[in-house]
Amino acid sequence: MHDKTLSELAAALTAGEFTSRELAEHLLARIERLDGHLNSLITVTTEQALAAADAADACRARGQAGPLTGLPLAIKDLLCTDGVRTTAGSRMLGNFVAPYDATVVEKLKAAGTVSLGKTNLDEFAMGSSNENSAFGAVKNPWDAAAVPGGSSGGSAAAVAAGLVPAAMGTDTGGSIRQPAAFCGITGLKPTYGRVSRYGIIAYASSLDQAGPMARTAEDCALLLNAIAGHDPRDSTSVARGVPDYTEELDAPLTGLKIGLPREYFGDGLDPEVEAATREAIRVFEALGASVREVSLPHTHYAIPAYYVIAPAEASSNLSRYDGVRFGHRCEAPTDLIDLYKRSRAEGFGEEVKRRILIGTHTLSEGFFDAYYKKAQQVRRLIRQDFLDAFEEVDVLMGPASPTPAFDLGAKKDPVSMYLQDIYTIAVNLAGIPGISVPAGFVKGRPVGLQILGTHFAEPRLLNVAHQFQQATDWHRRRPAIAEETL
């Protein structure tokens, strides 16, 4: 049963092949047996999961089951969960038990899903390899020597390894799409404002967005149905109706206009990844789509602009971790300044400190105009690039990452790590949605195809991804660990 997609599991539960409790117990046992090796989960919530599964079974017995009732999943440990430890992958919040549910969590609970636990991540979602976690690195289920990507590396690895059929991730510069690509699963970053950020521990507020990670685009659509929508508690969430994201999945792709951004196929792209990507695009041509080259001329400014804006916001967002009210507090502080300095020095990891420093610097008097203001101007240009491109084409396609998953410990230099996000980061700056779908393998490691659409084009993205998955079977491939039986 751990091999099935959400929609298959829903059908099996409806058919009475097994109960939610049996399903949860089976997956909890797999986690128990396999996750010691993978390290994809920081906290396993066995008790709550079984209670939720029982409640789901009871609900089903009453004939009140919805499309997600009793379906298990895991939640990135950046989303606050009432009464459950929520760490953000940081020593700073190592013992922090959230007093409330994030809106996304609340909605998933209301939909009857069964959360099995909280997934590992780069500390405060800052990273592209999941190596920046205070709870240890996560291994890629396809190859234990490889990273799973980041920052939602735990979510991606747990789904790929068959520990959960789906997981929630968050994406600030590629943190859903890149690990989805590295682990051979499907991951959707919705339009900024589509999903509430309330209760998601903030990294960079103007870029953060939660989204589903699952085995198929169809499953992502099911989950998006549950989590999308305006939230009065998040002023940046958009008051716009939520369509049924499964409705357009089966629409044919005849006449679809695909744009290939020239800048996404240039220097630094692994030739084998490029080959896999182009092969995938030929599938769309076979499905009746037309392909043309387009340009996103400001692409090469995306990483510098991101690394001004995101750290600036982060430096402010992370100021609340001061050892005063919650989170890590140093032993025996001598005075207030000592309390601040040591609590923060001990609580934060290296990459988090680096970004706080960058952000503090770029917001400083005398530097603000040169960095922050300029970066915001660049951001507008990048957004305009996309809007211009979507005047010509329906979707953009390219690789989700310039390489397949790299080896653990391979990227020592922060800048080379930052460059990993070259194809994903501009999407967050523009606020548009993007999805990564499995599209082949390079030396046994998965390759992801990224599909981008204009603001609120999720129905189209899911339709395009789903049609690709009807025509290919990359998303059905499983790593050996997923085949392991207990």
Next chain:
Amino acid sequence: MQWETVIGLEVHVQLATRSKIFSGASTAFGAEPNTQACAVDLGMPGVLPVLNEAAVAMAVQFGLAIHAEIPEVSVFDRKNYFYPDLPKGYQTSQMYHPIVGPGEVEITLDDGGTKRIRVHHAHLEEDAGKSLHEDFHGMTGIDLNRAGTPLLEIVSEPDMRSAKEAAAYLKAIHSIVTYLGISDGNMAEGSMRCDVNVSVRPAGQAEFGTRAEIKNVNSFRFVERAIAFEVERQIELLEDGGTVVQETRLYDPERDETRSMRTKEEANDYRYFPCPDLLPVVLDQAYVDHLRDRLPELPDEKRARFQDALGLSAYDAGVLSASREMAEYFEAVKEACGDAKQAANWVQGELSGALNREGLPIQDSPVSAAQLGGLIARVMDDTINGKAAKQVFQALWNGQGQSADEVIEAKGLKQVTDSGAIEAMIDQVIADSPAQVAQYRDAEPDKRGKMIGYFVGQVMKASRGTANPQQVNALLKEKLDALC
């Protein structure tokens, strides 16, 4: 050398919203520490602010009241600094695009003249919590009940030239915000506080001197005293050949002095940037017009009306329009008695005297406006005389009776205007005072006027104060002179 003082004020007004500016927690004063702080106020991981529309409406109303520009778009910024009672490590404020643009406030000077003080802008922000240094055995307690309370910070131009002008400006702001009902204006509870920027320059010099900022002054009196001290300090410094350094100072009311808190070099770099959690506030014209239509009559308008339509003196009009409560009380008295001047005299005389003695604000007056109006009406229709009126007032103050009529009836204070009755009392007094009558008779005619007072007093006493004093006077004079 002649020195000129230059003063600018930053007034922080706590807005009277029911809930906080970015959360649903209550803003009521005086609750147990940390019982009115929700997850948002505590800056819990993952929480987000949602702007309270009531705070926006109040800020706009203030802007309209001071004839300010109301920009279409205003933006919240984060002011970043670490402090234990600042839960998020930043204060959400408005640095670059405030909600209220330039406006002006008119103040009344001692000589009765007026002066316009320009307001540079007013912006919305959240208050911090409070650090409590007592009772924690060497530790500091933090109360976050106040964290997130909406503040309107009103920043003046450096247009004031004396401590008195500064106090008058602060009073004018106080009166505007209380008239609008956007703040309770309670300075003792911190609902209004101000930072005072003070500098001095040689009279006639165009450029400003270096200023010191005195933080967190919380009463009209302290504002005057802090400025007086600071001006003297700066002048002394300059006359001794020193220089004023730009710094933040603290006023200590107990020692009546200002002390340095931090110099410019030690100042924080607040790293302001637009708050990404809040959208820009966009006000459409219809919304602003709607608020404009709902503006109450403001102090200036009221003062003008009191003078022009009611015929009060400039001074009376100023005093009676100084606060919304005072003006409402006065107008109710005027309605009840039908005479503005009498109402003004009583409110400022007998009533204000009694209130001051007991330290009561007018809204807590034991004598209601209707009661006072009823009393004045009885004086005006000669039912009682002035002396009896004071007794009736005292009785009403003490709660002895629902209305002036009831007290007059119960105490038998109705004025005696029957000449026969008065004459009888006069005859009795004259009969009982042969010595005084003799003195009167023997006195030079021009000294007799003074001596008549004794007889008036005796007659009034005999009537228990109810005799009409004018009648008593006239009849007495007639009868005594007849004896001479």
